[in-house]
Amino acid sequence: MSSGRRLPPWLMAAPAVLMASFVVLGGLLTAAAQSLGLLPLAGSPSLTLEAYTTVAPDLPSAVGLSLAIASASTIAASAVGFMAALIIVQGRWCGRVVAAVSTLTIPFPHIVGAASVGLLLSDSGVLSRLTGAGEAWPQLVGGPWWFAVIADYSWKESAFIALVVTGALITRSTGYDETAALLGAGRLRRLRHVLLPLSLPALTVSATIVFVYTFGSYEVAWLLGRPSPEPLPVMALRVFSSASLTSRPEAAALAVVTAIVSFGAAFAAFALLRRIPLWR
Amino acid sequence: MAVTLPPGPRTPWTPPRGDGSALRISRTPGRVGRTLLALALAVWFLLPLAPLGLWLFADRWSYPAALPEAWGLDGVRSALAQGAGPAFARSLGLGLAVSAVATPLGALAARALAYHRVPFPAAVNAVLFAPLALPAFAAAFGLNVLLLRLQVPPLAGVILILSVYALPYTTYTMRVAYGSHDLGFEEEARTLGATRWQVLARVHLPLLAPALARSAFLAFLIGWSDYLITLLVGGGAFITVPMLVASAASGTGNDSVVAVLSVTAVLPPLILLLGLGFFARKPPGGLS
Numbered sequence A: 001m002s003s004g005r006r007l008p009p010w011l012m013a014a015p016a017v018l019m020a021s022f023v024v025l026g027g028l029l030t031a032a033a034q035s036l037g038l039l040p041l042a043g044s045p046s047l048t049l050e051a052y053t054t055v056a057p058d059l060p061s062a063v064g065l066s067l068a069i070a071s072a073s074t075i076a077a078s079a080v081g082f083m084a085a086l087i088i089v090q091g092r093w094c095g096r097v098v099a100a101v102s103t104l105t106i107p108f109p110h111i112v113g114a115a116s117v118g119l120l121l122s123d124s125g126v127l128s129r130l131t132g133a134g135e136a137w138p139q140l141v142g143g144p145w146w147f148a149v150i151a152d153y154s155w156k157e158s159a160f161i162a163l164v165v166t167g168a169l170i171t172r173s174t175g176y177d178e179t180a181a182l183l184g185a186g187r188l189r190r191l192r193h194v195l196l197p198l199s200l201p202a203l204t205v206s207a208t209i210v211f212v213y214t215f216g217s218y219e220v221a222w223l224l225g226r227p228s229p230e231p232l233p234v235m236a237l238r239v240f241s242s243a244s245l246t247s248r249p250e251a252a253a254l255a256v257v258t259a260i261v262s263f264g265a266a267f268a269a270f271a272l273l274r275r276i277p278l279w280r
Numbered sequence B: 001m002a003v004t005l006p007p008g009p010r011t012p013w014t015p016p017r018g019d020g021s022a023l024r025i026s027r028t029p030g031r032v033g034r035t036l037l038a039l040a041l042a043v044w045f046l047l048p049l050a051p052l053g054l055w056l057f058a059d060r061w062s063y064p065a066a067l068p069e070a071w072g073l074d075g076v077r078s079a080l081a082q083g084a085g086p087a088f089a090r091s092l093g094l095g096l097a098v099s100a101v102a103t104p105l106g107a108l109a110a111r112a113l114a115y116h117r118v119p120f121p122a123a124v125n126a127v128l129f130a131p132l133a134l135p136a137f138a139a140a141f142g143l144n145v146l147l148l149r150l151q152v153p154p155l156a157g158v159i160l161i162l163s164v165y166a167l168p169y170t171t172y173t174m175r176v177a178y179g180s181h182d183l184g185f186e187e188e189a190r191t192l193g194a195t196r197w198q199v200l201a202r203v204h205l206p207l208l209a210p211a212l213a214r215s216a217f218l219a220f221l222i223g224w225s226d227y228l229i230t231l232l233v234g235g236g237a238f239i240t241v242p243m244l245v246a247s248a249a250s251g252t253g254n255d256s257v258v259a260v261l262s263v264t265a266v267l268p269p270l271i272l273l274l275g276l277g278f279f280a281r282k283p284p285g286g287l288s
Helices: A009-035 A050-090 A092-105 A110-121 A126-131 A147-170 A173-182 A187-216 A219-224 A232-241 A247-274 B020-024 B028-056 B074-081 B084-115 B121-133 B136-149 B154-179 B184-191 B196-225 B228-233 B241-250 B255-281
Strands: B058-060
Touching: A009 A247, A009 B084, A009 B121, A009 B136, A009 B154, A050 A092, A050 A147, A050 A187, A050 A232, A050 A247, A050 B028, A092 A147, A092 B028, A110 A126, A110 A147, A110 A219, A110 B028, A110 B196, A110 B241, A110 B255, A126 B028, A147 A187, A147 A219, A147 B028, A173 A187, A187 A232, A187 A247, A187 B121, A187 B136, A219 A232, A219 B241, A232 A247, A232 B136, A247 B121, A247 B136, B028 B058, B028 B255, B058 B074, B058 B255, B074 B084, B074 B255, B084 B121, B084 B154, B084 B196, B084 B241, B084 B255, B121 B154, B136 B154, B136 B228, B154 B196, B154 B228, B184 B196, B196 B255, B228 B241, B241 B255
Parallel strands: none
Antiparallel strands: none
């Protein structure tokens, strides 16, 4: 095991770590520098909070809307995904069918999912045609409740949560579940005292990934949402691609705010995770 | 691992009916409920895909009609005219490039983390998994400037960023695989006189092939399905299938083109996924 020709461990991890550091730290620090006026497109650099004060009035509604969309999607996706995982773990034909159809949705790119949900739920969409609702069809795409956006995220991410929770449950749940059943625990009690605790770490991790992703994701809200108010990523992209000289620092300020909220949520979830007894 | 059994009053134990595996079999109401729930879940997962199938070959489907009125290949022709062919090739290349970068790097990092003392393991893990929490547009805004100043070609920048976004998945998949991998096989081969390369090619890679395939698939998926990084960092010249889907879907009146492009964007990963399922069931080759 200890031959001199073996790669030293730090060298094995180095390429991945260097690349990730470049993208994560390089991207964030450059965005931060840009937002603080240190990398202007024209003129000399000067440290200023102007970009932040310019976007500040629109920030509360954008952050609030993005948080609301992400929370609603995460809760719905977790509930459906957890149920799907329970059915899958139970096995039999029910489990196999749910496993097959949920895995089928995993390779769908987000933009394709959004396009398809749009074709399903829009005013002239397939559901509106099939039900013959006509004018009575509610405005689900681009409507006031962001229904299509949340539905798309819930649909796509519930498959992801089902996959992760199934992976955590499938190897060990049967033994505990049968033991509990043998000791006389009914279905609800087994759910509460066996299946839920066993899947809690995986559920927390996957729900956090979903929350952070939906919070910072652009294309679904852009395609299926309404023009105003804007979620944070949609606003950032609009500012980014507008033509004025001050737009880049302002877009960078929005990116920094989004990244702070995302990493904050990830840290909070990790702190929560450490308090779960089954985590490692 | 501490799992506490439920406290509370002891309920009388009734012996299971039927054969031995009947412990967890529920009685009729439960079975009906579970079947209904499974059906509801199947509809939930499949319903959003239904419009793609209906619109795919619909030449004419004016509004109130419940089903397409004329079937044909207009959507396919229109998609091809919009450059679906070259975009398909570009997407495929991007997916393969990201997979080729992120899979070996993730495997190396995972192996180092699994078997060796890496300096600052917490920091290494944090950096490798940080892309999960970094919104793609935030990374793209900053890196656009940085890559431009470093004079990195746009396409190389896209592959670099997407590979980093794939690293959490490849590292995690390989970390789990190394967790249950038995180093004894490699030591045994070494004892029997195999060189390092022989061990790698004849023992290590065959044993880890299923995990490597899973991790390569996930990395391919990141490159194949990306929209925003390609759009913002690619400089607008590198048009992929997701970008065509986005531009068709954001317009109106070309629903069958959207369906054709969407199916184009879904088939390759779906075929790979099916292949993966087949591949994963086979025992790792070379060690019989």
